[in-house]
Amino acid sequence: MAETKTAAYICQGCGIGERLSTRQLAQIAQKEGKMALVREHPFLCGAEGVGLIRDDIEREAVTHVLIAACSRRAKTEAFHFPTVALARANLREGVLWSQPEADEAAGLTQEMANDYVRMGCAELKKTKLPLGNPLAATNRRILVVGGGVSGLTAALEAARAGYQVVLVEKERALGGWAAKLHKRVPFREPHADPADTGIEQLIAQVTGHPRIRVHLGATLLETRGAPGRFSVQVSVESGAAVTEEVGSIVQATGFTLYDAGKLPALGYGKTPDVVDQAGLERLARQAAAAGGAIRRPSDGAEVGSVVFVQCAGQRDEGGSHLPYCSGHCCATSIKQAMYFKDANPEVDTVVIYTDLRVPGSGEDFYRSAQRKGVTFTKGRVASVEPASGGCKVSFRDLILDEDVALEADLVVLATGQVPNSGVNIELADDDPAKAAQVPILNLAYRQGKDMPQLKHGFTDSHFICFPYETRRTGIYAAGPVRRPMDMAQAVEDATGAALKAIQAVENAAAGRAAHPRSGDLSYPIVRIEGCTQCKRCTVECPFGAIDEDESRFPVFNESRCRRCGTCMGACPVRVIGFENYSVDTVGAQIKAVDMPDEFSEKPRVLLLACENDAYPALDMAALQRRVYSAFVRVIPVRCLGSVNTIWITDALNSGYDGVMLMGCKHGEDYQCHFVKGSELANYRMGKIDDTLKQLGLETERVATYEVAITDVARVARLIDDYVAKILEIGLSPMKGFA
Amino acid sequence: MAKKEYAFYPGCSSQLKASAANYLTSTRSLCRVLDIKLTEIPDWNCCGASIGYAEGGELPRLALNARNFALAESHLPGQDIVATCAACWLSARETKERLDASAELMRETNEALAAAGLHYKGEVAVRHMVEVLIEDFGYEALAQPVVKPLAGIKFAGYVGCQTNRPFGIAGESFENPMYLDKMVETVGGEAVTGYDQKVTCCGGALAFSEAEKSQKQIRDIVESAYDHGADMIVTPCPLCQANVEIYQSEINKKQGTKFHMPVLYYSQLMTVAYGGSAREAGLDGQLIRAEKLEEIAAKG
């Protein structure tokens, strides 16, 4: 690789030239920053300015470029130089737009700008151009676990996009629940009648597809590796174990119907004439096969009246059954009521519900059922008991406001979906509940055999905007294992999951990071010889990317890594880093700041700001010209989880009067894009107090804040309040020793 | 040759010496001015009104209206049926729509008509006088003949129910139809804005059977007109007119109010504005006299 040649470009546009001495900035870049090449330009992001930089890169063999202009979030198209290492000094939003225009402020404003140039130079010199993970793994095959509608769809859609697929189904036949249905809820207009499930065609398309291999009666014995290089041990029907090499995985392991046996109050088990929705489908298929009407189990008599009890063991506030709503059951009961009405309009069909939930065009399906004479009653069912020649359903009619009972030949309980998500790895190993759980993926991961679960046992993503972001890179949940859903949604969900699986193998092959740092070519580099095997990185990685080898050294599976740097923040001996983001790139910036002496009355506050939310909030505050203290120096971090405590202690040792950390909300509704980053940072900073005491410093000198991207006004206020507090408790006694 | 010709369906209340005689008188007068030829459907019969349901049932009411249609079709071919009474218009139009929609009802209805040797072909169009004025003439044309603008009089446009729901006039909103206000302005009067009882029900036929409940409605209607500074109420519906005008004295008696709010038909406003006499405008038919209007009518 060519030797390093640094260059700094100082923009004078957007008022920088008027309010700051760019001459002074240039000198600093040259003398202190040791930049080989320094240029000032009136309009750097303009075609001419950009051309200038390009020429230097080509003619002057510049390898490292510092842009001292606007925020790193601005003008990214103009300042796009993929062949060189890049650093940005934020003079516009970070200084000009956040500092008062008044002349008396000019001095402090210039000091601030000078520091940002110093910091930029320092960072640049420690930065390398990321070249991508050299261990790029290139297996593009996709494994689909589960052969129901979700799995079949994921397999078929991936194959249709040109990818090889291997599908593993634990049963001896494909089709899952759909194969057990008489008909399904319609997907298209007029949304009036039950439709054929179409499962046979789907199965035929999958089994007949040249790019899909299917294993029936098969389970996963072990899954090890990473995106682009998973190695999966499959126990196949014959009992033999075969190894499948794949690049990514879709988990479509579906759901199990909630055990109606737990609902004796609703008559289940007391009489065969109380069935769940699956039971009704069975009866409907038998009837269809026999070419007659649906008959009740007890005596085989034709069903003349049927009652559907919605939310059976669902939306339970008592905590003894499912707390959530399974979403599909209203439409399913409507469909099942139609089984009766379409065959014989004389059959009485009553649906007892509390909220009828048929979103979108489901409303048409609801209307169609009413047109067919299905009666809907808003009520709460108290009990179902066997009665002479049928069942007695006692309920509160919420409209007519009375307790009533009605008799029916058959009662159908709309019970909920329970996800098949394997082992809950968050449970303690000695937890009996865990013992009862059978692992599905059998991941050979340090952090557990299955994917982390979110809520109620579902493997859903926590993010509204990014539904496919599981915490296991390259493994995507699809269908009811992720969230209760109907068949139409499962098809959509599985198609999306198939895309993510494809994307995962493409990213892995290119050595790129996956979401949320998609395309990032940097990856964690470890000085393994310095490692003390403390295991913090392997335990704390939010994505379970790091395993341990026999001798308990960390094994970084780069393509499982999301590049958040949590491991870097965790490492007590600081042997983990990225080419363009490391303990040094940040540490050097901290040290580069010009530290006024203890008599100057000019405190210095270091602000480490999450680049996803706090930093943009600061930018937007500047855009609104919200002024904040000139004593703060801001360094964006990939995630608060990447903050290594050494930065804090270094800062305090070198005379900073305080350190602010701004990260995302943590806890149940966390907003950290790296899931655990901000939480870990918070935890670590909780323990820094001791360090501070050792240094003889007030604990206020380190403060952690939860900041949302919308806290535009608040960030400025937080900074000012903090600086005020620092002035109140006085400057740091460490200054002298710096 | 008249500009426009229609098969006229005055309805029971709009006959001479009937409760809406003044509606008839004023309508005739304004048609003279606009050169509209109204020919009564020979021997027309009652529409059955809404209240006819209890004893009448469905088919007999349809048949009643169909008889008028059949008569119009045979004696006044090609002419739209025009009603002034809201109830007549509504019953007739509902009948037409229901027969158009159901071949079975059409068959049964004609089976009934056959008993009198009549047959309904299903060709007539049923319209309200206000529709005719707005759609066939338009506000501008209606403004042309104005010689005595009703300047200085504030009118609360009380639309009521049956010219408004469920069909509506000229595609106007059910909650805040503007046509009556526009007509008031067309003849130079001032329409009070924000009259919030504009489409309140006066109780309709139940004014007779449920007097107190209806009079509560009527009280709101009149009170709100006063609140909004109206001098008079104007309406397109005979039953509304009758209920709202007649019962004011009752309400005064029972509840000590001092209501004295004239209630007129749009046709009376137009007749006066067009230069017609108080008599031609049927102002002599008011229980609560509309002095301000009479003054204008009296002006040379």
Next chain:
Amino acid sequence: MSGERYRNSFLREVEHNVEEGHWVKMCMQCGVCSGSCPFGPHWAHPPQELFMMIRAGKREEVLGSDAMWMCTSCYNCVVRCPRKLPITHIMHGLANYAHRLGLAPKNQPTRQFAKMFWDNLSKTGRVNELKLSLGLYFKDGFKQGIRNALAMKDIGLGMLKAKRLNPLELVKPHACKGAKDIHAILAKAKEIEDRRKGLSA
């Protein structure tokens, strides 16, 4: 009894015999009709509740109720119903059906007036307003009638003065020449309707 509850029997009866009755099953219990009715406060059971009662099989309560007799035919419910139910007509239909079956409350004033109105109009083909109002005053007997009439005499006189009430109506009423035709038509129509509904006239 509970055996018959929430069965379709009464709903079917209504669909078959009540004007526009086939719409009752389409109600989704939003209640916009109930809230839209000018006489709402006086209803024992607003429309949406009546529809639920029909579906719940409460035959006697529905047909014996005076609720639907409170309908003023203002059509607010009709234009607001999100399911486009012709509620006004269903109310009329229910009232008519209850009346035909003799289940409607005996002294329900609107029932009496409605009957009076129909008899009045079907006699000559046109409404005789004078007889109608007199009939109304005297519906509760002669004495009460005089009292009612006196109470309303100012209005009556006013109407006379305004030439909007004609004393001669008593002797020489407005009438259709074809009154006989009308009787024939109405008789036939009723016969057809009864046949369709399987009711005896």
Next chain:
Amino acid sequence: MAGSVATSQTILVVGGGIAGMTAALEAAECGKEVVLIEKSPTLGGRTTLLYRYFPKMCHPICGLEINLRRLKGNRRVRVLTLAEPVAVSGTRGDYTAQIRLAPRYVNDNCTACGECARAVTAEIPNPFDYNLGRIKAAYLPHAMAYPQRYVLDPSIIGSEDADRAKAACRYGAVDLDMKEETVELKVGAVVWATGWQPYDAARIQPYGYGRLRNVVTSVEFERLADPRGPTGGRILRPSDGREAKNVAFIQCAGSRDENHLRHCSRVCCMASLKQTQYVHEAWGEEARSTVYYIDIRAIDRFEDFYRRVQADPTVSFVKSKVARIEEDRASGDVILHGVDTEGYHRYAARHDLAVLAIGMEPALRAVEVPPDLPFDASGFIEAGAGGMFGAGCAAAPLDVNRAVQSATAAALRAIQVVNKTADVETI
């Protein structure tokens, strides 16, 4: 320009809201060439105009920031703003799209320094606040606008204001001679992520929107609660700027109604539940929210959120479709009339403000498309056999999360087309 670059290997994504951005990015991150066109001057769509999301009460622009960074880091997506399709012709794998580009009057020299806005005097209703507030006629759509470039409103072109803007710009970014142009794109597949629009509330007559001062729509209410909005995040009512502490939320405003929208718009229940929390946060224990509903459709784990709101003492629920709203002329208060159908209780309830949980209708209008793009009766795009696909709310009324799933699926279907490997569809 773009036209010449695109090929039948290119995927065209129409609409730069969250669904469109997602479809474009997911495809591009699989290595595909994408052209993303957006009719407004910025990406972000309607979700950007939401204050917060249910059920986490998190902030939409947080996800937007991530998506924008993905976009800035990915050269495979080319973005055209102020761009609308006028016609698409051709067949699966080989489409030609006519794109109309409206003039921005600001070129990419713009540094977003804001001098033009300072120079301009004219103001326009802020389209990014549902016209509740006003902004200068030279404006940056919002703080998260992408591209981060100002726009000149056409209304000032030819005026002195326009000249002032031009004079104020030191980077030659203001170009008053820009003209509307139409470009042609050759693409293999098209993803229609054209999103939704709020149903015209004025057509729901009994609720008096437009007639009554203190009746607003749920999308407008988002702006009132948002610190970036016209009231700086204070929930004040339009009539008199008084604090709206007692707020009525009216569900199914246009939805589930054959006089308006046949379908259920799915998000409105959750949106109102979320908005009750805005009221609670703003006024604490003084807050009063009442939700008038037919059915509360809090599906799957949204049920948790519903239960949380039910437990909130400042929130109550009434099972009723409100019949009509009347205004108390003196106070400007709204009085809701209706019947609680759970046991028949009549109410005339006074509130400071009524929020109509307004329905979603598809926004796609008047574009010539080949028959291989089927629509349902409500105008939503259905699955077809061609190379064009609906994504997000163009395909169905969806919440953000499901819209993103739908867009991700649409991206794969588009990839199948340009990869030319897709088997014959069987629908």
